[in-house]
Amino acid sequence: MNPSLLAGLVGAALVGLGLYGLIAHPHPLRKLLAFNLVGSGVFLVFGVVARRGAAAGYAFDPVPQAMVITGIVVAFAASALAVALILRLAVAGGDVSLDPQASGRRDDGEAE
Amino acid sequence: MIAQPATTPGGFLLVLAVLLPAAGTLFSFALGSRAAEKIALGLTPVGFFLACLVAMKVAAAGAPIAYAIGGLPPPLGIALRADGVSAVMMVTASIIVAAAAFYARAKFATPDGVEESRGALTFWIMIQAIWAALNLIFVGGDLFNLYVALELLTFAAVPLVCIDGRPETLAAALRYLLFALFGSVSYLLGVALLYGLYGTLDISLLAQRVGAAPMVWTAAALMTAGLLAKTALFPLHLWLPPAHANAPAAASAVLSGLVVKGSFFLALRLWFYVLPALPTAAPGAVLGALGALAVIFGSVLALRQARLKLLVAYSTVAQIGYLFFVFPLAAGAHVWSPLGWSGGVMQILAHAFAKAAMFLAAGLVAEALGHDRIAGFRGAARALPLTFLTLGLGGLSLMGLPPTGGFEAKWLMLRAAAASGQWIWSLPILGGGLLAGGYVYRILAPALADGEAAIQARPERSREAIALGLAVIALALAFAPQGFFDFLEIGRPFASGSAP
Numbered sequence: 001m002n003p004s005l006l007a008g009l010v011g012a013a014l015v016g017l018g019l020y021g022l023i024a025h026p027h028p029l030r031k032l033l034a035f036n037l038v039g040s041g042v043f044l045v046f047g048v049v050a051r052r053g054a055a056a057g058y059a060f061d062p063v064p065q066a067m068v069i070t071g072i073v074v075a076f077a078a079s080a081l082a083v084a085l086i087l088r089l090a091v092a093g094g095d096v097s098l099d100p101q102a103s104g105r106r107d108d109g110e111a112e
Numbered sequence: 113m114i115a116q117p118a119t120t121p122g123g124f125l126l127v128l129a130v131l132l133p134a135a136g137t138l139f140s141f142a143l144g145s146r147a148a149e150k151i152a153l154g155l156t157p158v159g160f161f162l163a164c165l166v167a168m169k170v171a172a173a174g175a176p177i178a179y180a181i182g183g184l185p186p187p188l189g190i191a192l193r194a195d196g197v198s199a200v201m202m203v204t205a206s207i208i209v210a211a212a213a214f215y216a217r218a219k220f221a222t223p224d225g226v227e228e229s230r231g232a233l234t235f236w237i238m239i240q241a242i243w244a245a246l247n248l249i250f251v252g253g254d255l256f257n258l259y260v261a262l263e264l265l266t267f268a269a270v271p272l273v274c275i276d277g278r279p280e281t282l283a284a285a286l287r288y289l290l291f292a293l294f295g296s297v298s299y300l301l302g303v304a305l306l307y308g309l310y311g312t313l314d315i316s317l318l319a320q321r322v323g324a325a326p327m328v329w330t331a332a333a334l335m336t337a338g339l340l341a342k343t344a345l346f347p348l349h350l351w352l353p354p355a356h357a358n359a360p361a362a363a364s365a366v367l368s369g370l371v372v373k374g375s376f377f378l379a380l381r382l383w384f385y386v387l388p389a390l391p392t393a394a395p396g397a398v399l400g401a402l403g404a405l406a407v408i409f410g411s412v413l414a415l416r417q418a419r420l421k422l423l424v425a426y427s428t429v430a431q432i433g434y435l436f437f438v439f440p441l442a443a444g445a446h447v448w449s450p451l452g453w454s455g456g457v458m459q460i461l462a463h464a465f466a467k468a469a470m471f472l473a474a475g476l477v478a479e480a481l482g483h484d485r486i487a488g489f490r491g492a493a494r495a496l497p498l499t500f501l502t503l504g505l506g507g508l509s510l511m512g513l514p515p516t517g518g519f520e521a522k523w524l525m526l527r528a529a530a531a532s533g534q535w536i537w538s539l540p541i542l543g544g545g546l547l548a549g550g551y552v553y554r555i556l557a558p559a560l561a562d563g564e565a566a567i568q569a570r571p572e573r574s575r576e577a578i579a580l581g582l583a584v585i586a587l588a589l590a591f592a593p594q595g596f597f598d599f600l601e602i603g604r605p606f607a608s609g610s611a612p
Contacts, residue, residue: 015301022294031290038297042304049308064307067256071300074263078293081267085274085286093279 008048014041028089032082039075043068118191122169123179126192126251129162129202133244140237145222145229148236153217156210159243163206167199167599176603178253186314191253193315195603197457198250201377204461205246208369208468208582213239215472215578216362231275235363241268242366249374255303255313255386258378262299262342266292269371272363273355284354291341291351295375298338305331306386315385319605322389332387332395339382342375345399345436346406349429353413356425361475364421365582368428369468373460376435380456383439388605396440404540406433411547415554420474420484423551424467427510430544431463434521437537441528448531453604454597455524462517462589466509469582473502476571476579486555490563493556498576500559505583507552512545517589 014037021034050064136155140148169177176195185191194202216239220232245268248261266289274285307313309328310321322328344352356368383392410430417423438456442449476499478484481492493500509518522541529537 015297018297019294022290028286028290032293035290035293035297038294039300042297042301045301045304045308049304061311064304067303067307070256070260074260074296077267078263078289078296081270082286082289082293085270085282085289088274088277089279089282089286092277092282 004048004051007044007051011041011044011048014038014044016041028082028086032079032086035082036075036079039071043071046071118178118180118183118185120173120175120177120179122166122173122177123192125162125166125169126177126179126194127181129159129166129247130192130244130251132159132162133240133247136240137237137244140233140240145233145236148233149217149221152213152236152240155240156206156213160203160206160210163199163202166194167203170194170196170199170602171599174602186254186317187312190257191314191316192251193253193603194251196599196601197377197380197604200457200461200600201250201373202247204464205243205250205370207585208366208464209239209243211468211472211578211582212362212365215365215475215575216360218572218575219360219362234271234275235360238268238272239363239366242272242371246370246374249377253315255306255315255318257313258381259296259300259303262375262378263296265371265374266296266342269367272367273359275360275363278358280354281358284351284358288351288355291344291348295338295341298341299335300338302331302333302335302338305334315381318386319388322387324390328387328390332382332390335382336379336395336399339375339379340402343372343379343432343435344429345402345432346409346429347402349406349410349432352429353422353425356428356471357419357421361421361471361478364425364475365468365471368425368471369464372428372432373464376432376460380438384442385605392439392443396443399436399439400441400537403433403436403439404537406430406436407540407544408433408547411544411551414551415547418485418487420477420486420489420555421471423486423555424470424474427470427548427551428463428467430548431459431467431510434459434463434525434541434544437525437529437541440534440537441525441532446532448528450597450601451524451531452528454600455521455528457600458517458524458589458592459521462509462521462586465582465586465589466506466516466518469502469579469586470506470510472575472579472582473499473506476576477503479569480567480571481565482568486558489555489558490561490565491559492565493559495565495567496571496576498573498580499571500556502576502579502583503559504552504556505580505587507548507555509583509586511548511552512541515587515590517586517592520590520592 018034018038022031025031046064046068050061136151140151176193178191178193181190220235222229222232245261245264252258252261270285270289274281305327341348356364407430410426414423414426438452441452480496509516512518512522525541526538
């Protein structure tokens with residue numbers, strides 16, 4: 001098994017585990033961690049793509065690496081935004097479940 | 113596909129159209145909420161003028177205009193390209209952003225004697241950021257560049273949902289963000305696979321190289337699934353109603369009218385511009401079937417809502433469904449595909465204007481009555497005639513009654529369905545119109561009934577006029593001349609004379 005294949009398989013496994021977590025866990029913080037797991041898997045796939053050097057036959061293609069760096073910045077920003085929302089939700093309501101049955105407050109249509 | 117010239121005359125206009133609101137966002141952040149309001153309002157006429165200029169350039173050239181960033185042509189550099197649909201979408205975005213901005217002045221003005229207002233600062237920054245991201249989506253020519261634009265759009269849209277900080281709005285924003293994050297990683301994985309196969313992400317270069325390999329199908333499926341989550345197509349629509357119904361009215365208008373169209377526009381780009389080489393019968397049928405289910409479920413749920421804003425939000429779920437009939441009805445290079453294409457684009461425009469008008473009007477109703485429970489609307493139409501006229505006119509377009517843009521869109525789609533022998537799609541198109549008639553009746557019937565509505569605060573005439581203006585545009589779309597539809601054909605792959 002060569003390193004590219006190994007990295008590709010690990011990437012696929014991370015994406016699969018992350019997707020499972022994203023769907024199965026009700027708690028938003030766990031969903032966020034699962035999203036980061038999927039992201040790591042996708043970045044590994046980008047690494048494999050770079051190693052194969054699809055563009056113009058380079059041994060190592062730098063373009064996917066640039067994309068991974070951009071992708072990491074975007075994923076970091078997304079995670080920060082989500083954590084900020086979860087914290088605000090915890091402060092405001094004390095209840096951070098996304099399960100509609102668990103939410104104590106009913107929306108009664110009063111204008112804000 | 114048209115061979116890409118590096119930079120055409122007028123190409124720098126595309127850069128300006130993206131950079132102007134982006135620069136406005138940064139300056140607003142630096143200068144505070146009072147300046148942010150002035151910057152955002154001041155930019156709206158400039159942005160509208162730029163979008164019109166782009167449209168005129170495209171019309172004059174009869175071909176897409178392009179700009180190679182840094183003078184580097186693809187595949188090394190990134191290209192911006194505007195064709196007929198891009199230009200029309202840019203003009204639409206500038207009109208709706210301007211309407212929402214002027215409407216929002218009453219709510220998001222920084223009060224005198226207050227140094228800084230958090231809600232106002234967030235609103236004025238994010239509305240400009242949404243505008244910049246939308247313009248980038250409309251003109252982006254590189255799939256990874258478009259990914260970044262899509263993320264910018266999401267990050268700007270989510271804070272608008274929870275701008276007033278109530279726990280239920282925070283939960284709605286968080287759910288929206290999580291759906292969007294799933295969408296973005298799924299899209300990104302598809303981008304990685306496409307790059308691994310072809311070594312480029314430039315849309316026109318990919319169109320020349322893509323073949324129907326299994327890996328291409330995988331990438332297309334991943335990217336489409338991601339875009340559907342962001343567009344809120346059934347069954348990935350769960351986040352939309354609470355998010356759009358809880359946002360302030362001006363934000364809802366932008367979110368429902370424009371933001372969901374951004375990711376839909378990318379789905380159009382993907383299937384019609386990047387992957388024209390794939391056979392479209394099966395994916396078109398799947399997307400069309402999901403669209404049909406969205407029309408039925410969204411409309412039925414809209415019929416059951418007790419609150420006006422939630423009803424309008426569920427109606428968005430239904431109207432998004434119509435957009436996806438474009439995939440079976442405009443596929444390939446048949447005589448009927450231009451009909452389906454025009455119908456799909458017309459549905460984007462008609463829904464954008466009608467829904468923005470209805471959300472703005474719903475906000476006025478909520479402010480005037482102090483609530484938006486439909487059961488409590490008795491006599492409200494007499495007290496707020498202009499606002500309920502707006503809701504009625506917007507509703508006419510949603511139903512698809514002539515003469516409205518919604519009628520034009522559905523008429524074109526029905527003609528494409530008949531001409532292509534795919535009569536099955538005419539059932540949800542017509543059935544959805546009936547259901548829309550039902551939920552619009554539910555709003556108007558109690559409002560027009562006799563009774564004395566308790567008006568707490570009379571809305572300003574200017575804000576009522578803004579909402580009505582948008583509804584009138586949705587009506588006026590019905591009178592679009594043939595030249596408008598010819599304009600939409602500019603740059604479309606398979607359009608007459610540009611065989612792949």
